[in-house]
Amino acid sequence: MTGYDSLTFTRQTAEQIVADLKKDSCGLxxxxxxxxxxxxATKDYDGEGFTYTVTPDTQGRYTIEALWPWDTWSTDLASGEQNHAYAQGALAPLQPIDPAYSAADAAAWRRGRDEAANLLQIPTAAQSRSRSAQVPSMPHPTAPISGIDLTSRAR
Known part of the structure; x- marks a missing residue:
């Protein structure tokens, strides 16, 4: 990663980027x-100013080009319990939440889990349970199938 790579984000993460830019008042x-x-971007931001538009891809994700250098983030850099909880939710989205988490930490964990699941297109445990209730039951493989004798073997 060069720091100026194009990265793809969920809408929720893109919204957080916009909120962070507003807080930073950096000219972008x-x-x-x-x-x-x-x-x-204003002229104060880069000397020229510009407008850059991003539309979602077919999965609803936003690829943001090299507008600023990205920092590499890992669990080693996470400071504070909420950052750690967010990282744990993203790294293990199908694991149960730690019951010792505070309400704020639990919310961060769920946000990390949901964003990772959305980005990777994997269901969370709650989504898996609701989807399994929608799947019709299939016959057991040893149940007789009309017109097929499973006991005889071809020689």
């Missing part, structure tokens, strides 16, 4: 018009 801002994300 983001705004939404429906599903379209528009970044606007």
């Amino acid at each position: 801002s983001g705004s939404w018009t429906g599903d379209v994300l528009t970044f606007t």
Whole structure:
């Protein structure tokens, strides 16, 4: 990773990027018009100013080009219990939540789990349970199938 790579994010993460830019007041801002994300830079930001538009891909994710250098983030860099809980939720989305988490830590864990599941397109445990209830039962492999004798073997 060079720091200026193009990275792809869920809408929820892109919204957080926009919120962070607003807090930073760095001369780069983001705004939404429906599903379209528009970044606007002032001349103070880069000497010229620009507008950059991002639309979601077929999975609803946003690829953000090299507008600033990205920092590498890992669980080693996570400071604070909420960052750790978020990372744990993202790294083990099908594991149960730690019952010792505070309400804020639990919310961070769920956010990490949900964003990882959305990005990787894997169901969370709750989604798996609800989907399994929708799947019709299939016959057991040893149940007789009309017209087929499973006891005889071809020689």
